[in-house]
Amino acid sequence: MTVNSTSLSHRKYAIVGGGLMGRLLAVALAQRGAQVDLFDKGDANAHGSAARVAAAMLAPLAESVITEDSVVRMGIYGLSRWKELIGQLSTPVFFQQDGTLIVWHRQDASEAQRFTTHLERNCRNNALLQLPQKLNTEAVRDLEPGLAERFTQGLFLPNEGQLDNRQLLDALLLELGILKVHCYWHTQAHPDDLRKDQTYQTVIDCRGTGALDVWASNGANTLRGVRGEVIRLHAPEVKLKRPTRLIHPRYPIYIAPKENDIYVVGATEIESDDLSEMSVRSAMELLSAVYTVHSGFAEARILEMATQCRPTLKNNLPEIKTRKDKDLCDVMMINGLYRHGYMISPAVLDCALELLALGESKTALELGLNISKEASNQEASVCA
Known part of the structure; x- marks a missing residue:
């Protein structure tokens, strides 16, 4: 997946949630020349994140027994994409694809x-x-x-694989420092408060279960x-x-x-x-x-x-939701990765980058990732 760096450079983003998705997005945006502030209520070692307590298996066929075809397609996509993402990091991460x-x-x-x-x-x-x-x-x-x-x-x-989740989280943390991402650990930040800061183009909510209050407003997909x-x-x-x-x-x-x-x-x-x-x-x-x-x-x-x-989420599937409000900066909410976080996160990452750069995501359409656009009056309409 290639997103033109010039479309993201010189923009300023706030990311709330420093787990797997938050770190991946912060690194990817900073690599493309964006300025990124990352906020997390926990510590730099991700002790409060579901990403730290995981096996990080990349097994789309094995998981196909219990999940939807869209998740399987995202998992297949992620297997090859992980090699690229890990290859861009300054420190090695254990990755295996021996079935x-x-x-x-x-x-x-x-x-x-x-x-x-x-x-x-x-x-x-x-x-x-x-x-x-x-x-x-x-x-x-x-x-x-x-x-x-x-x-x-x-x-x-x-062809199925796995990686070492804790090595990856540590490697992403090191990369955040190299890329000069401003990290605010032990900081209880809320996206709604950050959106009032007009210096940000977009606030990205990657809080996982910490975002229960936001997703509870949409009865169709209640977070749990x-x-x-x-x-x-x-x-x-x-x-x-x-x-x-x-x-x-x-x-x-x-x-x-x-x-x-x-x-x-x-x-x-x-x-x-x-x-x-x-x-x-x-x-x-x-x-x-x-x-x-x-x-x-x-x-x-x-x-x-x-x-x-x-x-x-209610349907056990991931979703990216965006919203624009007058007098507030844009917000993007990413959630619902469920038990497939490491398997599908590269696909979710690339779809989010396309949305930020282009306002739409061809990759999301191809893989079946649900993208919803929520108007300021809270009426949501599915656009991908």
């Missing part, structure tokens, strides 16, 4: 067959998706030698938090090479191996905005399930049990 391994225990074969049928149907409907490869014991051993004793069959989803729980483990005995998912009717989990024998394990998805500590039941289910995948996890060390709420 996803799906395994199941013998008693769950019928569940796996339903899953496989769903994936194959999605591939027929989207030519950009590559059919899953069915694996026998020998093929499982070739991909992940440590799993061959427990799993006699599986699926391999080529969906709780996720993950465990980070140090497991030198395991040696998985790629993200692995276990099909299970009750305890489906994902295992995302990062560098230095770190593994991010998760599965839980609870319709709640509760940010309290992980429950005993969730911890037991996650740890029991991951042990059934590889016995080496028995000696793993628990580094962290973390919870966070993913910002989710």
Whole structure:
């Protein structure tokens, strides 16, 4: 995606929310010559952001089982775009595109067959998706030698990937400094207050669940938090090479191996905005399930049990909303990335840049990202 830098340079933007989308946008705008002020109520390490508590898997085919085609298309777009975005940063970020391994225990074969049928149907409907490869014991051993004793069959989803979310957040933070973005951490700023400052061309709201008050005014897409729980483990005995998912009717989990024998394990998805500590039941289910995948996890060390709420709109789909008001600067609101934040954020980023530069987004039309334009009288009309 190419946006003419001259159309964004010499403009001044305020971004509220310094999580994944806020940092990506701040860096992209500053790279194009814009002046950017970034505000966040949390710290520079993103401890209050859903982006810090994530596995950062880039798996459009695997996610196609539970999400809409537009999200799948954004995920496919994001896989190639991440390489470009990471390549522009001053520090390296772990990025891997060695596919996803799906395994199941013998008693769950019928569940796996339903899953496989769903994936194959999605591939027929989207030519950009590559059919899953069915694996026998020998093929499982070739991909992940440590799993061959427990799993006699599986699926391999080529081209899917992952990145290290915390390395990325740190690298983006460093880039903000290099690009001289003015960052105001521990600052409770509200877009409506910043819009009164006529020095900004646009105020961009990337607050995630912090924007509940703004999105609640639109009954068609009420924002909510969906709780996720993950465990980070140090497991030198395991040696998985790629993200692995276990099909299970009750305890489906994902295992995302990062560098230095770190593994991010998760599965839980609870319709709640509760940010309290992980429950005993969730911890037991996650740890029991991951042990059934590889016995080496028995000696793993628990580094962290973390919870966070993913910002989710009523339809579970992302949206960009814009508004113009007399005597106030423009506002752009980005939200609803749900559980697919890292997978689809490059697509959302490029659509936002096109909107800021051109007032419209061809990429949004192609990918099916919802863009709504809200008039000053609060009457919204969908334009993309």
